[in-house]
Each structure stands twice: as structure tokens, then as C-alpha cells.
Amino acid sequence: MILVTGGAGFIGSNFVLDWLGASNEAILNLDKLTYSGNLANLASLNGNPHHIFVQGDITDGSLIEGLLIKHQPRAVIHFAAESHVDRSIHGPEDFIQTNIVGTFRLLEAVRAYWSKLPQADQENFRFLHVSTDEIYGSLSPDAPAFTERNPHEPNSPYSASKAASDHLVRAYHHTYGLPTLTTNCSNNYGPFHFPEKLIPLMIVNALAGKPLPIYGDGQQIRDWLYVKDHCRAICRVLEAGRIGETYNIGGWNEKQNIEIVNTLCTLLDELQPRADGRSYTEQITYVKDRPGHDRRYAIDATKLYTELGWKPTETFATGIRKTVQWYLDNPQWTSDVQSGAYRDWLNKQYA
Numbered sequence: 001m002i003l004v005t006g007g008a009g010f011i012g013s014n015f016v017l018d019w020l021g022a023s024n025e026a027i028l029n030l031d032k033l034t035y036s037g038n039l040a041n042l043a044s045l046n047g048n049p050h051h052i053f054v055q056g057d058i059t060d061g062s063l064i065e066g067l068l069i070k071h072q073p074r075a076v077i078h079f080a081a082e083s084h085v086d087r088s089i090h091g092p093e094d095f096i097q098t099n100i101v102g103t104f105r106l107l108e109a110v111r112a113y114w115s116k117l118p119q120a121d122q123e124n125f126r127f128l129h130v131s132t133d134e135i136y137g138s139l140s141p142d143a144p145a146f147t148e149r150n151p152h153e154p155n156s157p158y159s160a161s162k163a164a165s166d167h168l169v170r171a172y173h174h175t176y177g178l179p180t181l182t183t184n185c186s187n188n189y190g191p192f193h194f195p196e197k198l199i200p201l202m203i204v205n206a207l208a209g210k211p212l213p214i215y216g217d218g219q220q221i222r223d224w225l226y227v228k229d230h231c232r233a234i235c236r237v238l239e240a241g242r243i244g245e246t247y248n249i250g251g252w253n254e255k256q257n258i259e260i261v262n263t264l265c266t267l268l269d270e271l272q273p274r275a276d277g278r279s280y281t282e283q284i285t286y287v288k289d290r291p292g293h294d295r296r297y298a299i300d301a302t303k304l305y306t307e308l309g310w311k312p313t314e315t316f317a318t319g320i321r322k323t324v325q326w327y328l329d330n331p332q333w334t335s336d337v338q339s340g341a342y343r344d345w346l347n348k349q350y351a
């Protein structure tokens with residue numbers, strides 16, 4: 001079996017569903033169920049003996065040690081993190097705790113377990129750390145896309161905490177020989193995306209007749225990848241990645257934020273037109289910029305393509321249409337995650 005951390009979040013739950021849809025190898029899913037962790041994402045696995053869920057915190061080293069000894073996984077895929085840049089600006093503490101201290105505790109527990117495995121199992125073991133392109137910092141308009149050789153230049157408390165976790169993983173490989181792999185992926189979108197992030201927030205607000213808040217001039221650029229392509233890339237790196245290496249994952253799909261929001265409005269105008277017949281673009285509102293807002297991210301995923309043969313299967317046009325349709329088909333999921341805590345966040349951020 002494999003141990004997945006953060007498997008009730010956006011990317012983690014897509015990964016768990018896709019893995020168990022294609023394999024009989026069991027998953028031990030360790031997730032704290034913070035505001036962004038949601039067991040409803042995994043409801044289709046109820047009764048599936050290959051999915052073992054444990055609610056717990058990655059900062060709890062003894063819990064992890066016990067789970068490793070009991071379940072003897074052959075690999076750990078580490079998704080668990082605080083993941084939202086704006087929240088990290090309002091309150092960095094949780095990011096330091098989970099992303100840095102939590103990754104450290106997880107590495108320590110895994111090292112203790114791994115060092116006692118028989119040699120062949122040690123060699124086959126993998127610790128795959130799921131990280132982000134944001135650790136590379138911000139690109140000027142004409143700069144080449146990030147490669148794995150770019151320096152770490154994180155600009156937000158979130159990206160700084162992820163960069164720290166990347167360094168810890170690297171150190172555990174170089175110092176202790178732990179067989180690690182690190183992936184640095186660009187912006188994901190798709191089903192189960194928590195509606196605090198750009199794409200789901202815009203869909204949910206549009207349908208509710210609320211403003212569509214664009215930070216600053218809306219010309220910041222992100223490189224968007226459909227979440228299931230990210231999950232496929234992780235499987236490929238787990239299977240064949242070279243130990244100790246990092247692999248960039250990206251969609252070759254750079255878009256300005258305002259372009260993304262206009263695309264969402266056009267799709268919604270087609271799929272669920274406003275009752276008054278006007279366009280959702282009328283709800284677009286420019287708001288105060290994010291402090292320290294990174295201007296542009298772009299990923300060069302050539303290494304992953306040339307070494308491991310991975311490339312995305314979805315175009316942005318197909319992926320974004322599926323995503324909008326998913327939100328239209330799952331209004332209950334959206335209303336369930338819009339709890340009191342979610343409303344408090346919106347009031348704080350967009351007041």
C-alpha cells in the first residue's frame with residue numbers, strides 16, 4: 001500500500017480517486033480535515049476496503065510512526081499543506097506549522113521506519129513530495145519559464161514555507177539517503193477545488209450574482225493544468241523518477257487572470273445564462289491587489305517529458321469546460337463547503 005497525506009483536499013482527493021480507480025493497491029489516507037479537507041470528495045469510496053482513512057495531523061510524529069509500522073507502505077505521497085497564498089498573508093503561523101514543521105516530522109517518522117526496512121524494501125521505497133512552482137518566485141514578462149535549475153526565490157509566507165519543505169526533503173536525501181522525489185507543479189484547476197481559489201471562487205460568485213473580484217490590474221499570469229493531468233504526472237514520477245531529483249509539472253498554458261475570468265463568464269453565459277439575459281462579465285469588479293503579488297509563473301516541464309514521457313492530455317479549452325460543468329452539476333458540494341468559516345473568510349478578505 002501507499003500512504004497519502006492530505007488526501008481529502010483538492011489535489012489529494014483527485015489523486016486518491018484516480019489511483020483507486022486504476023489500481024487495487026490500497027491507500028492509507030492521513031488528513032487533518034482542516035477547512036479545505038472534505039470527506040465528501042471521497043464519498044464514492046465508502047465501503048471500499050482499499051481506502052483507509054485516518055484523521056490526524058502530520059505534525060504528530062508518533063501517530064505517523066505507528067501508522068507506518070502497522071501498515072508498512074512502500075511509498076509516501078505528501079500532499080498535506082496549508083495551500084492558500086491569501087490566507088498565508090493574513091496568518092502565516094499555520095503555514096509554518098504544517099508546511100515546515102509537519103514536513104519535518106513526517107520526514108523524521110519516515111526515516112525511522114525506512115532505516116529499519118530490509119535492504120531491498122529500502123531501495124524500492126519512495127517519498128514523493130508534492131510542491132509548487134511558487135517556490136521559484138516571479139518571472140518578468142519575457143523571462144524563460146522556470147526549469148528545475150532556477151533558484152528558490154519565494155515571495156509569500158506560503159511559498160517560503162513550501163520552499164523550506166523542499167529543502168528539508170532534499171537534505172533528507174543527501175544526508176540520510178532517503179529515496180525522495182520532489183515535484184513542482186503550476187496552478188491546478190478541476191473538480192473539488194475549494195472556492196477560495198480564483199477559478200472556483202469566480203464560478204461560485206458568478207452563479208450567486210456576486211461580484212467577481214479581480215486583484216490589481218488582472219494581468220498577472222499563471223500556468224494552468226487540469227488536476228487529473230497533475231495526478232498522472234505524480235504517478236509517473238513515482239513509478240520511474242530518478243531518486244533525489246525534482247521534476248517540474250506544468251500545462252504549457254499561460255493565461256492572464258482577466259482572460260481566465262472572461263473565459264469562465266463566456267462558458268457560464270452558454271451553459272447557464274443569467275435570468276436577465278446579460279453577461280456574467282458585468283459582475284467583474286477590480287479590487288485592491290494582493291500584497292507582494294507575483295506577476296507571472298510559467299513552468300518548463302521538458303525534463304518530465306523527455307525523461308518520463310509525460311505531457312498533459314487536457315487542453316485548457318477541454319479542461320475548463322469540464323470544470324465549469326462539474327460545478328454546475330454539483331451545487332450541493334459547493335453549498336456544503338460554504339460554511340460559517342468560509343463566509344468569515346470572504347468577509348475578511350473582500351470587505
Ligand code: NAD
Binds near residue numbers: 058083
Ligand atoms: P488543499 O488546501 O485543497 O488540501 C490540503 C489538504 O491537506 C486538506 O485536505 C487538509 O485537510 C490537509 N492538511 C492540512 N494541514 C494538515 C496537517 N497538518 N496534517 C494533515 N493534513 C493536513 O490543497 P491542494 O490545492 O490540494 O494542494 C495539495 C498540495 O499540492 C499542497 O502541498 C500544495 O502546496 C501543492 N500544490 C498545489 C497546487 C494548486 O494549484 N492547488 C499547485 C502545485 C502544488
Ligand code: DAU
Binds near residue numbers: 083131197198213216
Ligand atoms: O502556482 C501554484 C499555486 O497556485 C499553488 O501552490 C497554490 O497552492 C495555489 O493556491 C495557487 O496559488 P495562486 O496564488 O496562484 O492561486 P489563487 O487561485 O489564489 O490565485 C490565482 C491568481 O488569481 C492570482 O494571481 C491571484 C488572483 N486572484 C485570486 C483570487 C482568489 C484574484 O484576482 N482574485 C481572487 O479573488
